[in-house]
Amino acid sequence: MTRYFHVLGTERRARALPHEAFSQRGDLVQVDAYAAHALAEGTAATPAEVTALALVHEILHVVVARHEGAIRRVASHLLTTYAEGTRKAALAFLEAFPPPALYAGTQTAAEILDGPDGLAFACEEMLLQWVSRQNPAYRKIDAVAGWASPPAEVETIVTHAREALAGEPSEVTEGESLLDSLLGPGRASSSVFEQLAWLEARWGVFLTTETESLRRVRFGQDLGREEARGLSLRFAMTHGGGGQASGLATEVRGSEESPPRFTADRAWMPETVVVAKNTLVWLAQLEERFGRPVRTLADIPDEALVELKSLGISTLWLIGLWERSAASGTIKVARGDERAAASPYAIFDYRVADALGGHAAYEVLRDKATRAGLRLGADMVPNHMGLTSAWIYDHPERFVTVPRSPFPSYRFGGPNLSSHPDVEIRLEQGYEDRSDAAVVFERRDNRSGDVRYVYHGNDGTGLPWNDTAQLDYANAATREAVIACILHVCRMFPVVRFDAAMTLAKRHVQRLWYPRPGEGGAIASRAAHAMTDAEIDAACPIEFWREVVDRVTSELPDTLLLAEAFWMMEGTFVRDFGMHRVYDSAFMHKLRSEDNAGYFAMLADALVAEPEVLGRFVHFLSNPDEEPARHTFGTGDKYFGACAMMCTLPGLPLFSHGQIEGFSEKYGMEFSAPRLREFVDTGAFERHDREIAPLLRDRALYAGIEDFELFVVHDVRGGVRDDVFAYTNAHEGRRSLFVFHNGPGDADVIVSRSVPKKRASGDCGARSIADALGVDALGAPFVRARTTSGEASFPRDAFAHGLALRLGGYGYLVFTDFVGAHEELRAEPRAHEAERRPLANELDPVGDALGAAPSVEDLLTAAGFRDDDGALPMLDADDVVPTEEGLALVVVEDDAVLAHAQVGVLEERSDHRPEAQ
16 A cells, blocks of 8 residues: 655646646645655755655554545445535545646546545545644645645534544553554654654554555655765765775674685785786876886886895785776766776776787787796676776666656766767766765766666765776576676686776665665665675575685685775684685774784684684775875885884785885876876885895795794783784794784883683693794703894793893894704894884874774673673783783793783773874
8 A cells, every 4th residue: 555645736847747647536646756855845855854754654644544434334324424525625635635636637626526436535544634734844835735724624523533533442542542553653753764763663454565665665765865875975075075995904704603704825826926017197107217118018127027026025906907987087087087088997898908008918928927926816796897897888777777767856968978979878967066976977868768877886985986887696597697707707817806896785785775774874866776695695595605605615716805895894704705815904004003902802802713814904004095115104114113023924915006116196087198207216116125125035934824823922920012013934844933012112022921712622722832832842941032133042941931122113123044043143132122113213003093992801701801701801910910000911820821810901002103293
């Protein structure tokens, strides 16, 4: 049953509302976005409020239908006691709110009233008209639905009806009358959206028995959310801003309801190190550097590739290889950037761009890279295609479309952006005058006459991407076409990065494009396309990414799949979907803001829950969407310490374009060349070559997770130093220790016990530093290890109760290849007297408001440092006791394991930053 309020005949004419929108009785039968805008114009209501009011009125019709006998009894009573007045009022009502036959002049009001159930119908509508006038929210639409001058007889009819219905028990709410039920929403609130929430809460059980009723109530609430979000985006469109940053946290756990389904690495994958290059910008930089034309991929000098390999890079990720949508460049130029190229993420077709030399030039570069020892990587952008693309021309059915514009205010009279002779593509004109951020564009096929409106790509966090077209992942044919395209890319590139991969997880396909009833609002007008969980499961029976991974693993197993994924789905992507690698954005955010305890807690949680996830993370200090590392970490000790940590953690290190050279420009995706003339920071570049490159060339020692151990670090007085990271690893008999102080000032620390870790052996206990490094088995009085600058030695018994080390502000230490020695080194400084690096001239990092660090208590609770029954352990006499306020305490239960701990946090450490220079 879908019956909305009646519209005044005068307003029907003035607003040119279509006849098919009205039933034979004259009430509306649908209120879609287009009709809602038409009805709202000139009223105090918004389109979403009009729709919500219509839904409230429809629900009242549902209630009346459940009490049909009561309405008939009221009509019969009126005919007996007030026949003449009832007929007069009913005729006036029909004239004010004419059914289509009366509106068109094919029947008179008297003929309609004398027809079957004519009087009962009129009585019901007059009663509901009176009920609506009691609802304060309804007054906003008086201009279109308010009976301004009803005859006096109407009040008499209402009085009779109220008396009759006051004694009629309600089937909706026990203990109240039917009249009370009808008046209930208006008495609950003056906000129609709050009324819908009240209806769901109070009448939810009743509405679930009525076809679609509860779902439609939730649809009305969704429209309110959409409208509120649309207003904020319009403000962003006209005042700047909009969008949200990537998540500052990383989720290390996937679905705990199913066993993990990690995809096994090929032998080369764990040691992969990637550098990203904006292709057009890099070609321009290479041309200036080498003084010869570098216009295509084939022109890239061998020397540049060899240099990358010497710096420890193993994969060159070229951004912007594919043929781009020309419309993207046109839009950007029209919006004021005369130097803009089309976006590399607005793709016309997955073929190497003609301007880059096409497939032949790609083959030349591929062979050069192979000789230099490099693999090539490329983007795949599965969420959308360009505004103009081969698919939008030939396969519009693959996109999210609607047959008519979702909003009547949209105008598509701008220039045709299409290069196809028979297909026209036009943006909504609000983009040109910055008055609106339309969610759709118009596609007109002059061959067939087909006109459809295609949604722009959108992730729901900001404005729609106006140079893109959104692919429809509820369409099985679309999914299959995208998978075929992915396989094509994988045949060309052994490393493939998937842009914004989280948007294609089933839960987000549903959230953005087919929201659950009552959970819409991310993208305007999509609430009308809501799907229940059962419906989305029928449309998408398996996760898209799981299918992709299984197909690639079966057909092209020597391909590393890397997902850019946020929204707390990182663990899901590698554990459940099977991606080889996934972004860990927390590494960058938390290290730059020095939320050290927060990042330590995340590492500890991964180790106790699913260590393999940690080995699948992509760590970076910047990426193509972020500010350059020079701006956020500086170019001194803080940067190099964080960079060394990035290169020694399990997972995959990712360097951004210009990071190694110390460049400061953020290269927009529309850049065709750098816009700043910058020179290589030779000091930073040489330090990279001296300190970072050796770590990268030795990635096998650091890449694995099986022997990785993370240590709780204490200062010499027993308190926890959450600003010092220490961990060990091993590979083929070699062992390493890395320690980094991510804070200012000196740190005299002791590395003693690791955090609990879930191991293949079933052992979850902690390990001592001596055990992790294997020093007890060396059988010599001294232990010698390599460092980045030479060698260091320690008395073997220095490891027995924890290794004492000193680090300067933002200093780091790397020790590898531990061997026994019968005498101490004399020429080199001892490890605990390691070189103290002075504070460098660093830029003040941004992001101070990224969130306070959790307490160490939270950190250890997350890692599960308690007895099975939840109780804290008793302390032994030998346990370390805090000696200074302000320090957190981790108490070791015994000399063997750190399976339990007691934590006391007396006050939070102040947050320090390197001073701006």
